[in-house]
Amino acid sequence: MKHEVKINYKIKYVWIGIILMLLVGVILFSVLNYYDIYFGVREVIIYIAGITATLTLLYHSFSLEYQINTQRKNTDLLRAKYTYEIISQWTNPNMRDCVNTVRVMLKTPARQKELENMTKIEDFADYLQKHQKERSYLVQTLNYFENIATMIETDHIDREIIKKAFKSLFVSYYNVLRNYIDFRQKEYPDSWMYYEKICKIWIEDNKTA
Numbered sequence: 001m002k003h004e005v006k007i008n009y010k011i012k013y014v015w016i017g018i019i020l021m022l023l024v025g026v027i028l029f030s031v032l033n034y035y036d037i038y039f040g041v042r043e044v045i046i047y048i049a050g051i052t053a054t055l056t057l058l059y060h061s062f063s064l065e066y067q068i069n070t071q072r073k074n075t076d077l078l079r080a081k082y083t084y085e086i087i088s089q090w091t092n093p094n095m096r097d098c099v100n101t102v103r104v105m106l107k108t109p110a111r112q113k114e115l116e117n118m119t120k121i122e123d124f125a126d127y128l129q130k131h132q133k134e135r136s137y138l139v140q141t142l143n144y145f146e147n148i149a150t151m152i153e154t155d156h157i158d159r160e161i162i163k164k165a166f167k168s169l170f171v172s173y174y175n176v177l178r179n180y181i182d183f184r185q186k187e188y189p190d191s192w193m194y195y196e197k198i199c200k201i202w203i204e205d206n207k208t209a
Contacts (some may be wrong), residue, residue: 149194
């Protein structure tokens, strides 16, 4: 409905342009006639042809603008749809075991002490080496966050939708795993860097809010 209103306004402007140019033509040729300045059918035809060409260009420019705006809106809708599909993966049954396992592990007092203290972070890494299932699920969780952050960075998903849906989740996990991420980045500098980047931005946003 909104698109129809906009295109109808564009067409209305074209009709207004036609009327104005015709009035200008009538006034112009009336003035020429009043001052006995010669003009013939050829001059009238040239003027009408000029009006027609001008209005045709205007109409096509309006039409092109409408198509561009419509395509942009469709692209935004597709991006939003894809964003919600990405978000829904977090509650997908395939992610349930992963999420629950990681959550339970991170709430264990021994793991909390290891993660809170950078000097004990190697103990946490050793624990993961001995418990490959928990390590695999933790890496899967962080990779999921990293994939989303990467798509935000490359503008493939809607940043604001992700922010509203995942800001608290991202930041809460980052605050717990910050030392472990730093530990892994000493060996692999690119590890979860976009996830870390977006979390730092959102943390700063919270400070200035």
